[in-house]
Amino acid sequence: xxxxxxxxxxxxxxxxxxxxxxxxxxxxxxxxxxxxxxxxxxxxxxxxxxxxxxxxxxxxxxxxxxxxxxxxxxxxxxxxxxxxxxxxxxxxxxxxxxxxxxxxxxxxxxxxxxxxxxxxxxxxxxxxxxxxxxxxxxxxxxxxxxxxxxxxxxxxxxxxxxxxxxxxxxxxxxxxxxxxxxxxxxxxxxxxxxxxxxxxxxxxxxxxxxxxxxxxxxxxxxxxxxxxxxxxxxxxxxxxxxxxxxxxxxxxxxxxxxxxxxxxxxxxxxxxxxxxxxxxxxxxxxxxxxxxxxxxxxxxxxxxxxxxxxxxxxxxxxxxxxxxxxxxxxxxxxx
Numbered sequence: 001x002x003x004x005x006x007x008x009x010x011x012x013x014x015x016x017x018x019x020x021x022x023x024x025x026x027x028x029x030x031x032x033x034x035x036x037x038x039x040x041x042x043x044x045x046x047x048x049x050x051x052x053x054x055x056x057x058x059x060x061x062x063x064x065x066x067x068x069x070x071x072x073x074x075x076x077x078x079x080x081x082x083x084x085x086x087x088x089x090x091x092x093x094x095x096x097x098x099x100x101x102x103x104x105x106x107x108x109x110x111x112x113x114x115x116x117x118x119x120x121x122x123x124x125x126x127x128x129x130x131x132x133x134x135x136x137x138x139x140x141x142x143x144x145x146x147x148x149x150x151x152x153x154x155x156x157x158x159x160x161x162x163x164x165x166x167x168x169x170x171x172x173x174x175x176x177x178x179x180x181x182x183x184x185x186x187x188x189x190x191x192x193x194x195x196x197x198x199x200x201x202x203x204x205x206x207x208x209x210x211x212x213x214x215x216x217x218x219x220x221x222x223x224x225x226x227x228x229x230x231x232x233x234x235x236x237x238x239x240x241x242x243x244x245x246x247x248x249x250x251x252x253x254x255x256x257x258x259x260x261x262x263x264x265x266x267x268x269x270x271x272x273x274x275x276x277x278x279x280x281x282x283x284x285x286x287x288x289x290x291x292x293x294x295x296x297x298x299x300x301x302x303x304x305x306x307x308x309x310x311x312x313x314x315x316x317x318x319x320x321x322x323x324x325x326x327x328x329x330x331x332x333x334x335x
Contacts, residue, residue: 004039019178021202022224026248026308031165031176033314036149038167050152059092061130074117083107102141109134123210129156153309198242198325205253209265229289237295242328245303
């Protein structure tokens, strides 16, 4: 049984878990799931904040989409130029989601040239949030709308600094420490490992062909591999620290490998559209980055395929991770 806790007095019943990974890999979504599962969801102030952010995601997402379409050379027809210019010029944080804005958004989204162009531009920062908002726009634009748990899980919000989510399970108080995944935030990772009881590293499985915004010469998967390499082979990694690898966004990955061959990016891959073969290949790439003199061995890394927006999946995964951490603590204690 779980509930929200605020006690962190350094006792043996407090567990701090560091959450690392590239931007948009699922760290913040996992932390929100902890609040849903163990804290009965979100209070009124949090829901009000998420309501504003999800509405901002609409304007930010459409603006980024239109910019990507322009870069890809997609010509928009004259009928939607006025709507397109509105979102390109609008201040997303000051734009109210009124009937006029909703009408413009729907006009853009339903346009056949825009829909055809989406497959050309591929994934960008607000892709998942934008698709969700547009699918639920009538509900989200209503003055009576209060965000559901599912709505909150689809919010796209960059993590800056270190954000802590605390909850209680039985006698233990857990703190998930989410550190920003953007390149400018990563210098904080070295110091953030101090005093941690476990480390979870998130990887977005579906980003095997998505180019990184922070490092445009790399895919986001290559960026994740390099960061994982730096993390697990760092001299700052605490000895005997339980290391967990979450291969996240299983749902998007299953769908994507049916239409975008992994072999297009990784020539050595020979598994075709087989989901298990694809997962094993990516898992193997991460294990291969562990050096012989690392403080964690290949066999010691606990890994799971996850879907952070699926509450039942996260509940199951957390139980498994909790057992793993406790087993590791007993092993280190010699019990």
